[in-house]
Amino acid sequence: MSASDRLVTETPDVLRAALERADDGIVIVDEARRITHFNPAAERIWKLAATEVLGRDAAVLSLRCLEAGATADVREEISLVRRDGSRIKAQVAISSATVDGAPHRIVFARDVTLDAERRVRIGLLHAVSDQTNRAVIITDVEQNIVYVNSAFTALFGYTSEEAEGRRAGELIAGRHTDRRAVVNLVRRLMTGGHRGEVEVLVYDKDGEEIWVCARIDVFRDRKGRVKHIFALIEDITETKQLRSLQQLIMGALADEVPITDIADRLCRRVEEIAPDVVCSLLHVDAAGLVHPLGGPSLPEDYSRALDGVAIGPNVGSCGTAAFYGVPVLAEDIDTDPRWQPYKAMPLAVGLRACWSTPIKAKDGRVIATFAFYYCEPRAPSNWHRRIVEACVDLGAFAIERKEARAEIARLAYHDILTGLPNRAQLRHLITTAIDACPTGSHVALAFLDVDHFKDVNDTLGHAAGDELLIQLAQRLREHIGPEDMLGRLGGDEFVILLPQRNAEAAERIAAGITEALAAPLRLGSKLMPMSASIGISLYPDHATDIDTLMQQADAAMYMAKQAGRSTHRLFSAEMNGLTEQRLALIAALRRAIADGALSLSYQPQIRSCDGAVHGVEALARWHDAELGDISPAKFIPLAEECGLIEQIGLWSVREACRQMASWRRAGLNIPSVSVNLSPINFRNVTLAARLKDILAEYDLPPDALMLEITEGVFMQDSVAALETMNAIRELGVGLSVDDFGTGYSSLSRLAHLPIRELKIDRSFMRDIERDAGALAIATAVVRVGQGLGMTVVAEGVETEGQRRTLAELGCDVVQGFLYAPALAPVAFERWLIEHCAEQARAMLGRLDVATVEREPVKRSA
Numbered sequence: 001m002s003a004s005d006r007l008v009t010e011t012p013d014v015l016r017a018a019l020e021r022a023d024d025g026i027v028i029v030d031e032a033r034r035i036t037h038f039n040p041a042a043e044r045i046w047k048l049a050a051t052e053v054l055g056r057d058a059a060v061l062s063l064r065c066l067e068a069g070a071t072a073d074v075r076e077e078i079s080l081v082r083r084d085g086s087r088i089k090a091q092v093a094i095s096s097a098t099v100d101g102a103p104h105r106i107v108f109a110r111d112v113t114l115d116a117e118r119r120v121r122i123g124l125l126h127a128v129s130d131q132t133n134r135a136v137i138i139t140d141v142e143q144n145i146v147y148v149n150s151a152f153t154a155l156f157g158y159t160s161e162e163a164e165g166r167r168a169g170e171l172i173a174g175r176h177t178d179r180r181a182v183v184n185l186v187r188r189l190m191t192g193g194h195r196g197e198v199e200v201l202v203y204d205k206d207g208e209e210i211w212v213c214a215r216i217d218v219f220r221d222r223k224g225r226v227k228h229i230f231a232l233i234e235d236i237t238e239t240k241q242l243r244s245l246q247q248l249i250m251g252a253l254a255d256e257v258p259i260t261d262i263a264d265r266l267c268r269r270v271e272e273i274a275p276d277v278v279c280s281l282l283h284v285d286a287a288g289l290v291h292p293l294g295g296p297s298l299p300e301d302y303s304r305a306l307d308g309v310a311i312g313p314n315v316g317s318c319g320t321a322a323f324y325g326v327p328v329l330a331e332d333i334d335t336d337p338r339w340q341p342y343k344a345m346p347l348a349v350g351l352r353a354c355w356s357t358p359i360k361a362k363d364g365r366v367i368a369t370f371a372f373y374y375c376e377p378r379a380p381s382n383w384h385r386r387i388v389e390a391c392v393d394l395g396a397f398a399i400e401r402k403e404a405r406a407e408i409a410r411l412a413y414h415d416i417l418t419g420l421p422n423r424a425q426l427r428h429l430i431t432t433a434i435d436a437c438p439t440g441s442h443v444a445l446a447f448l449d450v451d452h453f454k455d456v457n458d459t460l461g462h463a464a465g466d467e468l469l470i471q472l473a474q475r476l477r478e479h480i481g482p483e484d485m486l487g488r489l490g491g492d493e494f495v496i497l498l499p500q501r502n503a504e505a506a507e508r509i510a511a512g513i514t515e516a517l518a519a520p521l522r523l524g525s526k527l528m529p530m531s532a533s534i535g536i537s538l539y540p541d542h543a544t545d546i547d548t549l550m551q552q553a554d555a556a557m558y559m560a561k562q563a564g565r566s567t568h569r570l571f572s573a574e575m576n577g578l579t580e581q582r583l584a585l586i587a588a589l590r591r592a593i594a595d596g597a598l599s600l601s602y603q604p605q606i607r608s609c610d611g612a613v614h615g616v617e618a619l620a621r622w623h624d625a626e627l628g629d630i631s632p633a634k635f636i637p638l639a640e641e642c643g644l645i646e647q648i649g650l651w652s653v654r655e656a657c658r659q660m661a662s663w664r665r666a667g668l669n670i671p672s673v674s675v676n677l678s679p680i681n682f683r684n685v686t687l688a689a690r691l692k693d694i695l696a697e698y699d700l701p702p703d704a705l706m707l708e709i710t711e712g713v714f715m716q717d718s719v720a721a722l723e724t725m726n727a728i729r730e731l732g733v734g735l736s737v738d739d740f741g742t743g744y745s746s747l748s749r750l751a752h753l754p755i756r757e758l759k760i761d762r763s764f765m766r767d768i769e770r771d772a773g774a775l776a777i778a779t780a781v782v783r784v785g786q787g788l789g790m791t792v793v794a795e796g797v798e799t800e801g802q803r804r805t806l807a808e809l810g811c812d813v814v815q816g817f818l819y820a821p822a823l824a825p826v827a828f829e830r831w832l833i834e835h836c837a838e839q840a841r842a843m844l845g846r847l848d849v850a851t852v853e854r855e856p857v858k859r860s861a
Helices: 003-010 013-021 040-046 113-131 150-156 168-172 179-190 237-254 259-273 300-306 316-324 344-348 382-413 423-435 453-460 462-478 503-516 546-562 575-595 632-641 645-665 687-697 711-715 719-731 772-787 800-809 825-860
Strands: 025-029 035-038 074-081 087-099 102-111 135-140 145-148 196-203 209-220 226-235 278-284 290-294 328-330 353-360 366-374 443-450 485-490 493-499 521-523 526-528 532-539 568-570 598-607 613-624 628-630 673-676 705-709 734-740 757-760 791-794
Touching: 025 040, 040 102, 087 113, 135 150, 150 226, 179 196, 179 209, 179 226, 209 237, 226 237, 237 259, 237 382, 259 278, 259 290, 259 382, 278 316, 290 300, 290 316, 300 344, 316 328, 316 353, 316 366, 353 382, 366 382, 382 423, 423 443, 423 485, 423 493, 423 546, 443 462, 443 503, 443 546, 453 462, 453 526, 462 485, 462 493, 462 503, 462 521, 493 503, 503 532, 503 568, 532 546, 546 568, 575 613, 575 632, 575 645, 598 645, 598 825, 613 632, 613 645, 613 825, 632 645, 645 673, 645 687, 645 705, 687 719, 719 734, 757 772, 772 791, 772 800
Parallel strands: 532 568, 613 673, 673 705, 705 734, 734 757, 757 791
Antiparallel strands: 025 035, 025 102, 074 087, 087 102, 135 145, 135 226, 196 209, 209 226, 278 290, 278 366, 328 353, 353 366, 443 493, 443 532, 485 493, 521 526, 598 613, 613 628
């Protein structure tokens, strides 16, 4: 009988049936390592038929634990390679047993490939779960935690051992957690609803608040029964809650929301994400006084009580924080010494603690405070500190931006120099005054223009001019009523708006201003006399619209100037015609310049010593086809007013040089031509270069050109003007001081300037023969010129007596009607020929006299 037959015979039928039907593979190996039993489950595991292995050596099973000499019991999971080369995971347990006194080894094997693969997958899922930055919680249906990942531990501080087995609500929910929102979502999921998410405030192991977004779903078995509840938790404290504050501020600023509304919205949002605080935002003004900006949860009477309180070292939390520029915490308002004078009101409304942080501008100024009040004595949490860090920066940005926009608006509607309302704001003020003017009443509008303001700029410089305007504005404020309004149009023009004033009252105010301006202003070390011309128009008597009222006041002001300045004029209907004439004249002048309708006339300058031509002065002339001849005394000031004078000056230089070149080509030898330039020309740093180009264009030497300047050019502290003068002198072009003695010349400065010529003003010529003062001034100018090595030219010489007096003084050159007026080029050429002929006749006459005188001498010899 074979071994297999013997085993079957010896094994009870029941036991054999049980082994055959077992789910696990069962293999029995005798002491000779022969396989004596191999059930169907074993056949499936090894993919071998029982008939193939019974009676064979156990090595066919590829089990190391059955190798020779192995007797210990074994329980392990192995990787099993089967006959067909496939590989499975098998759980193998080997036990020893004695059968009929002989030792046997019994192998129990189970295919655990699926379990192993599931474990691998679960391991991977665990690894992935631990790598994510989102916390994962899995609970059973009773919400007892069965799993948390490492992100949960990092976020909340609980290890998996501390968390598993505890109810999720007890572990991370707290006082201000919205439990109802979570319960409603879970209930919906349990009844078949779809997954959802909820944003809630939860707490970590240390009790610190964390805002999270929880995405919650359930796991169901094949029958649809809920087995587990799953929550994926994201910390949105930074990404959403704090960012929502930023979005709130930026959106409000973009929508031009008032700063008080922005502060209110900010406080409300903070109280939503930090439910245990009452929020307050106070503005600190330049005087160190606080003003509520936001605090919607504070009682109104408490906020009103804070308005206008001065900051200081012991002024509650906010006043002290603003004073020292550092956060101040009062954990118990009742006992904090800084709160003692102020504690009654906050304690009465249930506020027990206060933490205030200063908000600073970029320049370090404290511009606001941001405060948290608490209803119990306590310190701020970390979450509260993070909120305040964000809000302090956002508050500073919002307040500074609003301050900047307010400053931009102020600059848009106020004059930068004087701080007065500008043209745009004045129109608004005038409109408001007119709209508010009751029937039968008036609104007066006064235009004020400083007399001779250009002379101040030209003589003392623009800095002095600016200072004069500032002092003038201050003086004007002192002489108008509190309901009157003062503004500046620009330059030296001011507007005074006089509501509820008739013509008589307006003229009385204008007269008072004129009298007040009679006292000189102090500019540095100088006392500067000043005056102004004032024009007045009335609503509704003269006009009912703003533009016409302003035009009429301007016309009346111009009439005041025409009347001799330092006075006022009330608008009248005939002034309209004069204003229209002036505007027409300006338009005609612009056309004349554009069309080349201006011309130059030339007045000769004669040497006193021999009567020869020293040079000519080129003088601008204007003849209009419709208006006729317009005097330079009229159109030159007009050109200065409307900004055309620099253009006329450069044109005059070019035209004079062109004419000089033409004369020289024709054989007329004129030593030089003098051209008048405005101080404005000398502020242009390119003037010397342009002169050089013009001289080169007409092939003229530099000494053929002389530029006449007023004393204002070198008296002003303009670096550009002085540099331009030196550059012109280095070029070789001469500089002549026109109207010398009528300004504020400094002789010490004159000695160091590149001046070649002085011109005595024509005003001294009229009385030089009989007025000792005029003679003394002329003598002094001649002596100054001689002492400084300059040529002295006298203008306005009309009589032989004047010429003789000047010659006796030693004046080098004379110019005036005694010789010729300013002549057109052709007329000047005729005059020059006649003058040269007369000079020749005079020379011949002198020679004849000398010959006659010599003849008697010869006869006597």
